[in-house]
Amino acid sequence: MTARPKYSRFFEKQASNRDSTPAPQSSPIATWLAKAMTYSGLMANASQVLMLAVVVVGYFYTVRPVFQKEVVSEDLARLQLEQRKLQHQMEGQAESLLAGEAKNKDLADQRASIEKQIVTLNQKVGDAEKSARDAMLRAQRATAEAKTAESTLAGLQAQHYGLKVQSLLGQTALPSSMTHVLNRSASTLPFAVFKDEKAGSIAQKLQSLELRPLDLAKSTLSQLQEQARKNSRAPSAAIDALLARNYEKGMIEHTQDLICPTPAYADWQSAFQSAVQASEGNIRDCVRESWADRVTREGWSPSDIRNLQKTDYWKQLESSFNASCKLSYSYLMRTAFEDAWKKADEACDERRMYVNQLVMGTPFKLRLKEFTVVTPPSTEDIAKLFRNRNTKEPAAQL
Structure with a gap:
């Protein structure tokens, strides 16, 4: 049972007295005190209930978590x-x-x-x-x-x-490489290539001149191998076979030394054709110089020249000067191109001559010439050489 407040009996007794006795006339102070006493009891009860709730809440939110944390x-x-x-x-x-x-x-x-x-x-x-x-x-x-x-x-x-x-x-028997070099026909030699009437076939002619050292080495190798096959039953069969094998090995090792750069044949043909086309102006200048030299040497006056121009002798001289200048220009032009081509082919020609020494690794007394790019003579070079043909100064290097 819920405990009664300690003033409950007093209030009950007062209530019974009020019921048994006539109600006296209460004063306002007494009424106010009675209400105050009633409210204070209610408040006391409510505070106890609130305190209990606070204790329960504090247990669940403070004591119990701490306990659980310690357990954990x-x-x-x-x-x-x-x-x-x-x-x-x-x-x-x-x-x-x-x-x-x-x-x-x-x-x-x-x-x-x-x-x-x-x-x-x-x-x-x-x-x-x-x-x-x-x-x-x-x-x-x-x-x-x-x-x-x-x-x-x-x-x-x-x-x-x-x-x-x-x-x-x-x-x-000569090596096949030397045979190839010696058997080249005269029509393929440089002095037979640079001709005025064959200016359109210069590239083809120059290309026919091409004789690569590597091709010469291959020809010699074929000759050695054929000789080794023919002498397979001879006492020297092993030596012939060894020579062919060593030659083939040397050819493979020195392949780069046996390959020559390919010249620009079309450029040489174009340069020669340009030089031929420029011959007319150079020949006219040559004829004019020849007339001036002849007039100076003979001491002709202007009236003498006018009289001579009306004779056949003047025409014969002019024809002679023209032919002489044409021949000189043609010879100088061909010579310049032949010399330039020989210089361009010099390093490769040296390797053609020493192809077997290169393949077999034979030491050289002289160092091989390096490959250089030699351009064909230009029309200006030919004109300069033609102008200086009668001077004692050495010709300019092309």
């Missing part, structure tokens, strides 16, 4: 201790596992080493057996070679004597 902290500490213990156990097991793996690896290495030793021993046994068989075969071959050595030596001596006789009589 204790559990966490216990779990951490267990985790450390398990971690130590795992580390110990990992070290044991690594030690086991290292031991297994050592055992595997020992096993592989033993197997390798066994294989090596088996191979040595096989090699020893093979060496014994090879020694027997070599002994048999040596016996057979010893029997044929005398006949082979006699054949080589006879061949060597034959070569000496051929060299003495001048009958030694």
